[in-house]
Amino acid sequence: MKITIIGSGNAATVLAKLCVQQGHSIVQIISRNEEKGKNLAQNFNAQYIPLNGTVNKNIEIVLVAITDSVFPKALDGLNFGSIPVFHTGGAVSMNVLRNTTTNYGVLYPLQSLSAEVEEIPTIPFLIEANSENSFKILNEFANTLSNNVTKVLEFKRLRLHAAAAIANNFTNYLYTCAKTYCDNEELDFNLLKPLILETANRIQNNDPEKVQTGPAKRQDVYTLGKHLQLFSEYPKLRTLYTRMTESIMHG
Structure with a gap:
């Protein structure tokens, strides 16, 4: 299919790569960031146009891959x-698109996307559309990009988005805290990576609550006290550790 992409960030770049890999062609890149837009367009032999430029009417699908906070202003005109x-x-509701076309919907990639990653990870897509015809087009297109496509209405998509922030963004922040502590204490953070991978692997086939381990889970007050002593020079980390411990211990 002939595709126009609005955006030039991580999501736009990964989707462009994925579309081309699956036999689609990127015709236009529309972006308010001229430098990034032109670079992305050049990578896919596409035309770059600014937000107020002339849109190619021979395209078959438009993908809007921009930061949630700039809707709907970025689509004006x-x-x-x-x-x-x-x-x-x-x-973002699919209804932000209703003034741009008669056929619209959501193609939400439930995955952490980075323009720098060469190998695209498995991407589950959550989809929703404003009509049966729009959904048929969206569903067929999404299934060319992934084997994991699910129809999800807006209220559930928003809740999954929130859950993803906890499972992904918050977890990565904890890795950052652990690495900063290791760096400050001249410890090798790489030694923790097998543990991180093992924990992630366990939840693939188990309820996360059932595989929770550690001193907080065991109610090991002695070890918890020793850890808190170590964090006495790191007040923010000590507070975080205390709150997480209380949450694990008391649910």
Whole structure:
């Protein structure tokens, strides 16, 4: 399919790569960031146009891959007639697109996307559309990109988006805290990586609550006290450790 992508960040870049890998062609890149937009367009032999530029009417699908917070301002003045337009936002209603086309919906990639990663990870897509016709187009297109496509309505998508922030963003922040502590104490953070991988692997086939381990789970007050002493020079980390411990111990 001939595709126009609005955006030039991580999601736009990964989706462009994925589309091309699956035999689609990127015709246009529309971006408010001229430098990034032109670079992305050049990578896929596409045309770059600014937000107020002339849109190619021969395209078959428009993908809007921009930061949630810039909706709907970024779409002002854009109208694609009946060309299907799908945005990738996890926390944005599909109705922000209703003034841009008669066929619209959401193609939300439930995955952490980075433009720098060469090998694209498995991406589950959550989809929703404004009509049966729009959904048919979206569903067929999404299934060319992934074997994991699920119809999810807005209220559930938003809740999954929130759960993803906890499972992914918060977890990575904890890794950052652990690495900073290791660096300050001249410890090798790499020694923790097998543990991190083992924990992630365990939850693939188990309820996370059932595989929780550690001194907080065991109610090991002695070890918890020793850890808190070590964190006496790191007040923010000590507070975080205390709150996480209380949450694990008391649910």
